[in-house]
Amino acid sequence: MLTNAEDICVELTHHSHRLTESVELLARPHGDFHFRTGDLYSDWLLAGYGTFLYQKVFRCSGFDGLGELMHAGQRYLRSSNIRSGKLLSANVLDTMLLRNSGKVEERRETGSDAPALPQRFLWCYCYHHCPEDSTNNTCRTDGYCFTMVEEEGGTAVLTSGCLGLVGSEFQCRDTGNSKQRRALECCTDQNYCYVVGDIHHIALLISVTVCSFILTFIIIFCYFRYKRHELAPRYSLGLHPDETFIPPGESLRDLIEQSQSSGSGSGLPLLRTIAKQIQMVTQIGKGRYGEVWMGRWRGEKVAVKVFFTTEEASWFRETEIYQTVLMRHENILGFIAADIKGTGSWTQLYLITDYHENGSLYDYLKCTTLDSRAMLKLAYSSVSGLCHLHTEIFGTQGKPAIAHRDLKSKNILVKRNGACCIADLGLAVKFISDTNEVDIPLNTRVGTKRFMAPEVLDETLNRNHFQSYIMADMYSFGLILWEIARRCVSGGIVEEYQLPYHDHVPNDPSYEDMREVVCIKRIRPSFPNRWSSDECLRQMGKLMTECWAHNPASRLTALRVKKTLAKMSESQDIKV
Structure with missing residues (x-):
């Protein structure tokens, strides 16, 4: 029995020589029987034999005279690699064998034969x-x-x-x-x-990553589907594309002008047809009366006010005022159509008007500073629209005088060219000169308390006298002039936007709050000191003071304010 490591290696070397000859003999062709290249059994045999020889070299690397054994193992293992294409790389094997061969040569030069390396566990x-x-x-x-x-x-x-x-x-x-x-x-x-924990951590990481990716994909998909749904027509307001009754080539403006000028009443069914073809796109506002949407008709943008059913009186009154003959004016919001849509369970009241992307004067002033030209244009265009409302036009196709009754910066819209137009006529009153009567709407809605005139707050307004409503409008317009002038830059200085009486009453003041400030204390909005050094702002301050006088009879009329602003613009060579 072999007990010495050197004897074991000698014996292994002896047997490996005989095994080498046998394998080489099997690898050669013998008539019709031989190992074919790529034959699975021969490849595994050669690979196994090569590994066996390599292991002998590795175990007996300290034994002298194993060069032939190493080269045989290298040869057969490389041969099996070439055939199978699935086993150990020959380059890696060369490196490993040369490393062990170098160790043998080193030991041979030094003349020392180290014992076999201890087995590693x-x-x-x-x-x-x-x-x-x-x-x-x-x-x-x-x-x-x-x-x-x-x-x-x-x-x-x-x-x-x-x-x-x-x-x-x-x-x-x-x-x-x-x-x-x-x-x-x-x-x-x-x-x-x-360690299995590492695998679990890797699996957990992969799972979390995949789940996150799927969740992100779902969120993105839902978001784009929601946006597509929002941009699609929100409500179907009537006809199919092939059911239009509008003549081809006509614009919305042409149709409105035709309906306003015919005088026969035939234009109203046409406008109702337009209303049924409006496509709702995006909600742009919401108030106490309902919602405002941006819609489209044949590619043209329009504004659609959707009234709550509780505000039917406001919808009816505003529709009636807009349909008044000679009502159209460049500084009054353009009316397009009105319609009622609903079923037995719900009703929607639509009022379609021109769309102005700048929004209300309130929104515009919050984010925009003005120079003298822009300030005068906003003020002049606003009072021009108010003057047209207040003025009665006589004739067979005349227009009655109309008072707004809810004038404020949120009810004035800013056009793209910087001019203004008056909107929201749901509380308007008409004066019928033939009977000398004031046509007051049957509406429980009241105006905005912050902009109410003193006579409205203390209930001293004469409801049967139409001029009282006109003067109440002028008080409110004086506050609007103050809002505009504060945003005008002079000497590089401008105040931030604020509502009138912001420093005296809370954000949502009560009647009592406003009555104490306006009627009892007779406080009015203050002027910044810089206004006294700027001629244009100084005149604006004088103008608004005469508009919000406590005595209604002392207030300027809309026509007087319009002429004064025109003169101010002319003196500064400003075209308004």
Whole structure:
């Protein structure tokens, strides 16, 4: 029995010479029987033999005279690599064999024969593949630690454990096949180099990443679907595209002018047809009366006021005022159509008007500073619209005098060219000169308390006298002039936008709050000191003071204010 390491290596070398001759003989063709190139059995035989020779060199690397054994192992292992294309790289093997050959040569030069290297053992974590002598899910091997994940019945099954040195290299290079989904990883760099916890962490990370990606995709998909739904027509207001009764080539403006000028009443059904073809696009505002939407008719933008059913009186009154003959004016919001749409359970009241992207004067002043030209244009255009409302036009197609009764910066819109137009006529009153009567709407709605005149707050207004309503409008217009002038830059200074009486009453003042400030204390908005050094602002301050006088009879009329502003613009060579 061999007990000495050197004797073992001598014996192994002797047998390997004989095995080498046998394998070489088998590898040669013998008539019709020989190992064909690529034959699976011959490849595995040569590969196994090459590995066997390599292991002998590795174990007996201190034994002299093993050059032939090393080269034989190298030759057959490389031969098997070339044929199978699936085993250990020949370049890697060359490096490993040359390294051991160098060690042999070094020992040969130094004349020392070191004993065989001690066998290296590795501790591995085992799971579903633990040997009987394992402790605490650990095992010990002279080969590799492995971790394998394979699919069984649609479920991923994790297995880990130890592989012995013999044959482990081939097992670790098993890549599975298309029928059996399997992944195998081996390691030898350190103890417990493949811990199942790491796999779990990796699996968790991959799962979280995939779930996050799917969730993100779902959110993006829902967002774009929602936006597409929002941009699509929100309500179907009537006809199909092929059911239009509008003559081709006509613009919305042409149709409105035709309906206003015919005088026969035939224009109203036409406008109702337009109303049924409006497509709602985006909500742009909301108030106590309802909502405001931006809509489209044949590509043209329009504004659609959708009234709450509780505000039917306001819708009816505003529609009636807009349909008054000779009502159209460049500084009064252009009316397009009105319609009622509903079923037995709900009703929607539509009022379609021109669309102005700058929004209200209130919104415009909050984000825009003005120079003298812009200030005068806003003021002049606003009072021009108010003057047209207040003025009665006599004739067979005459226009009655109209008072607004809810004048404020939120009810004045700013056009693209910087001019203003008066809007929201739901509280307007008409004066019928033939009967000398004031046509007051049957409406429980009241105006905005912050802009109410003193006579309205203390209930001293003569409701049967139409001029009282006109003068109440002029008080409100004086406050609007103050809002505009504060945003005019002079000497590089401008005040931030504020509502009138912002420093005296809360954001939503009550009647009592306003009555105490306006009627009892007779407080009016204050002027910044810089106005006294700017001629234009000084005149604006004088003008608004005469508009908000406590005595209604002392206030300027809209026509007087219009002429004064025109003169101011002319003196500064400003065209308004």
